[in-house]
Amino acid sequence: MRIATWNVNSAKQRLPRFLPWLDERQPDVVCLQETKLANEAFTELFEAELASRGYEVALNGEVQWNGVALLSKVGLDDVVAGIPDGPGFPHQEARAVSATCGGIRVHSLYVPNGREPDSDHYRYKLEWLEALRKQVAADPANVIVCGDMNIAPTDADVFDPAAFAGHTHVTPAEREALAALQAVGLHDVVRDRWPNETVFSYWDYRAGMFHKNLGMRIDLALASKPVAERVKAAWIDRQARKGTGPSDHAPVMVDLDEAPDGDIGPMVPPPSAAGPRRGKLPQGSPRTKKA
DNA sequence: ATGACTGGCTCGGCCAGA
Numbered sequence: 307m308r309i310a311t312w313n314v315n316s317a318k319q320r321l322p323r324f325l326p327w328l329d330e331r332q333p334d335v336v337c338l339q340e341t342k343l344a345n346e347a348f349t350e351l352f353e354a355e356l357a358s359r360g361y362e363v364a365l366n367g368e369v370q371w372n373g374v375a376l377l378s379k380v381g382l383d384d385v386v387a388g389i390p391d392g393p394g395f396p397h398q399e400a401r402a403v404s405a406t407c408g409g410i411r412v413h414s415l416y417v418p419n420g421r422e423p424d425s426d427h428y429r430y431k432l433e434w435l436e437a438l439r440k441q442v443a444a445d446p447a448n449v450i451v452c453g454d455m456n457i458a459p460t461d462a463d464v465f466d467p468a469a470f471a472g473h474t475h476v477t478p479a480e481r482e483a484l485a486a487l488q489a490v491g492l493h494d495v496v497r498d499r500w501p502n503e504t505v506f507s508y509w510d511y512r513a514g515m516f517h518k519n520l521g522m523r524i525d526l527a528l529a530s531k532p533v534a535e536r537v538k539a540a541w542i543d544r545q546a547r548k549g550t551g552p553s554d555h556a557p558v559m560v561d562l563d564e565a566p567d568g569d570i571g572p573m574v575p576p577p578s579a580a581g582p583r584r585g586k587l588p589q590g591s592p593r594t595k596k597a
Numbered sequence: 598a599t600g601a602c603t604g605g606c607t608c609g610g611c612c613a614g615a
Binding site: 315316318319340342369370419420421454456470473474475508510512513514522524553554 | 600601602603604605606613614615
């Protein structure tokens with residue numbers, strides 16, 4: 307089972323990059339952030355393309371800003387849009403959607419930016435993270451928290467810590483809020499896989515930052531222990547940041563082995579596998595043809 | 598360099614992003 311999370315920076319603008327990426331990478335579950343589309347507009351643009359590829363879709367969008375989505379080929383149950391009792395700025399923004407996919411509670415999140423330390427938006431960011439922590443703590447067993455967290459967990463996750471001094475994304479309070487979320491029992495699966503490497507997920511569009519690999523790791527996949535133990539691979543899909551018309555974020559990819567109990571979500575048997583069921587067919591129904 | 602790029606809204610610039 308492959309789970310991907312990607313801040314696409316406008317789903318509409320990313321369409322020519324997103325669909326080929328989907329066909330190339332074939333993720334089973336996709337968390338999207340910054341769709342910047344109301345649900346109706348997202349559906350208009352994507353419903354047919356995603357349905358033909360076998361994805362169910364859960365949306366929490368709004369016009370102009372923010373917007374998150376969850377796509378799944380392995381079931382999409384108990385969808386929750388937003389964070390229950392979460393804060394707003396001033397209204398509750400479209401920054402969270404979660405659902406159960408293939409037996410795992412998956413969260414697609416776009417954490418508030420924070421703008422300036424100690425600003426109203428910064429305090430909102432911290433309150434939002436605490437509300438998220440409470441939501442995840444209520445159901446922490448089999449979970450993966452994915453998305454643009456807008457926090458670099460450590461100084462190793464920014465190209466130059468000095469360049470970020472006094473800015474958001476690296477302040478102690480933000481890192482403590484992220485640590486409190488992880489203290490629910492979540493493992494940073496990309497950092498666990500690449501403990502000593504330079505691994506970024508975001509590069510500013512300006513000044514050739516991607517070309518020079520001057521970026522940040524702010525897009526995270528945080529998995530509870532039963533999920534983290536199934537991780538076979540976890541990486542940043544840098545290819546998606548290259549070329550023409552990319553997002554400024556790259557996808558984060560997580561490949562899971564099957565669950566020990568074999569529960570990888572609902573399976574619909576192909577018609578040929580059903581075979582003739584003596585006594586179950588209604589009278590007069592045509593028999594299934596033998597192979 | 599107090600910039601650089603991109604997108605939304607709207608059609609001229611400003612806001613937001615991180």
